[in-house]
Amino acid sequence: MKWTTSDLEQVLAHQQYIDTMIVPLCPVSLHKDQISLAEQREDLIILTSEIERTYKGRVVIAPEFTYLLGENNKLDRLNEWHQEFIQSGMKHVFYLTCDYDWKQLNAEFNETLIWLPALNINNLDETTQRVIVDKQLTHLNALFSKIWG
Numbered sequence: 001m002k003w004t005t006s007d008l009e010q011v012l013a014h015q016q017y018i019d020t021m022i023v024p025l026c027p028v029s030l031h032k033d034q035i036s037l038a039e040q041r042e043d044l045i046i047l048t049s050e051i052e053r054t055y056k057g058r059v060v061i062a063p064e065f066t067y068l069l070g071e072n073n074k075l076d077r078l079n080e081w082h083q084e085f086i087q088s089g090m091k092h093v094f095y096l097t098c099d100y101d102w103k104q105l106n107a108e109f110n111e112t113l114i115w116l117p118a119l120n121i122n123n124l125d126e127t128t129q130r131v132i133v134d135k136q137l138t139h140l141n142a143l144f145s146k147i148w149g
Contacts, residue, residue, distance in 0.1 A: 001060045002052060011060055020059040020148075021085045024048055025078075025097035029069050037069075040098035042122040048096065050133050051140065060090075075105065092147060111147060114140065 001007040001018060011018045024044040027037050041064070048061045065081060067074040078095070085093050095102070095109065098118040105113070116136060121129045 001056060003061060003063050007060070014057075015089045018058060018060060019089070019091040020055070020144075021062050021090045021093045022048060022051055022059050023062040023078075023081065023093060023095050024064045025095050025099060025102060026064045026066050027069050027099050027101075028066050034069065036118065036120075039120045039122065040118045043098055043116070043118055043120065044096055046121060046129070047116070047133060047136060050137055054137060054141075055144075065095075075108070094144075111143075114143065 001011050024041075026041045026044060029037055044064075051059060052061045062081075062085070065078060067077070082093050093112060095113045096116060097113070098116050100115065102113055103115045119132060121132050124132070
């Protein structure tokens with residue numbers, strides 16, 4: 001389910017089935033040497049769109065959690081998001097990122113942080129893009145299945 005009015009109305013009406021929130025974590029910067037951050041975001045958008053299609057009726061894709069590189073309180077802000085989603089009835093919250101800095105905080109997330117290498121798939125032809133996304137989805141399917149039980 002997407003973060004739209006019509007989808008969120010369905011989420012609220014069927015929360016016993018829709019129990020998982022996916023949160024893309026996207027750093028932002030306008031520094032010239034950080035253009036790769038936009039590529040990371042593009043990769044996450046492509047992947048979360050496929051996750052939404054695959055698990056429509058089970059997951060909700062949250063708006064992107066954006067933060068500045070080197071931001072001191074990003075973990076505190078993210079914990080607030082997490083608490084909001086759990087208190088609203090979500091049983092599972094997964095975080096997707098290409099930012100390796102989050103990987104260092106993996107212990108804080110109990111298997112819910114999913115780090116993906118930035119592949120710049122948006123610049124690949126559609127066939128190659130599809131192969132890469134399908135491989136990533138295979139790994140995510142296994143992880144989701146393990147955690148969902």
